[in-house]
Amino acid sequence: MTDEVVLEKVTELVPDGLWQRVQPLLPQRPPRRFRHPGRLPRDDRAALAGIVHVLISGCTWGQVPTEQFGCSGVTCWRRLRDWTQAGVWPQLHQVLLDELRAAGKLDLETAVVDGSHVRALKRGAHTGPSPVDRARNGSKHHLLTDFGGVPLVVTLTGGNRHDVTQLLPLVDAFPIVRGVRGRPRLNPRYLYADRGYDYDVYRRALRERGIVPRIARRGLVHGSGLGRTRWVVERSFAWLHQFKRLRTRYEVRADLHLGLLQLACALICYRKLPVS
Incomplete structure (x- = not known):
């Protein structure tokens, strides 16, 4: 699958407006080592698109199509775990609620x-x-x-x-x-x-x-x-x-299921924002 098709799929699930609000909230990665840096980490936006895909479709993490998002379902699950622990979803929800109130939608x-x-x-x-x-x-x-x-x-x-x-x-x-x-x-x-x-x-x-x-x-x-x-x-x-x-x-870990709940609430709020 070409890079253009992957980008189109990622942009469909994570539009530019949503990504602009999420990106500043993501935790910073530790600096890579100079002598043994390892593999480059997968793109955060692609991982978020994989998470949204699982949330919408209900598929398992192993069923995430790697060729469509450029990252595996395991990577998406790990980002969900890390971002949930960092409190990204409540912060995103709060940002969107502020914008809805400013727009007179609350x-x-x-x-x-x-x-x-x-x-x-x-x-x-x-x-x-x-x-x-x-x-x-x-x-x-x-x-x-x-x-x-x-x-x-x-x-x-x-x-x-x-x-x-x-x-x-x-x-x-x-x-x-x-x-x-x-x-x-x-x-x-x-x-x-x-x-x-x-x-x-x-x-x-x-x-x-x-x-x-x-x-x-x-x-x-x-x-x-x-x-x-x-x-x-x-x-x-x-x-x-x-x-x-x-x-x-399906999640054994309650914090991950709650994280998906909070992400869904944020997506509902995003969809209610007036089109700019």
Whole structure:
């Protein structure tokens, strides 16, 4: 395969605008030795394209076509490991959130929270028997979005953890988003959630943080009207699970699966930026 075709494939998965935002966040490599420098490292952009390819297609790392990206799946996995440990994905997410707010694409006054179960095919941290999947091994994605469904914070737990256990961790991790003049918002004003979060102790905790809880009550008939707002987080999960690698957890290491989750959130934010 020619270099032009490889470059076209890499640019398709990692556009110039995305790469310009990612490149400054990547950790610096140690200087090469003078006498025994070894082989030249593979291009970072090509490795990122391989990671995005796995995230979108759901293929295994061994199935990454080396001839299309100029690097192997093992190299892509190692870069994912190194960049996850360096905190590249949360930094990229923060940069894109700042740009979205500057463009008027964020509504941080209202936040919505929910959780979603995925099956875990291997053991590892943050896995457990899921009560909604016949006690099969699984994990949960917990997501906090703005009023329009833009992902703000994502966490990972075992499939046996209750959704409400991540309510306060998600709220406390609410990002300080800049991009406009004035003091950044530290908390949303309103928080919407479904009946799984219906506990008065958590309502009190939210009010102590200056947040007005809008949580559906258990035991009441449907039709509270909260669904007109809460549906946006369900759509956000649909966006996340369009990345086939996230529909099922294949990674033994929880930090790598969470890193892919954070990268997917960043890609969703990038796609929402206005075309320049």
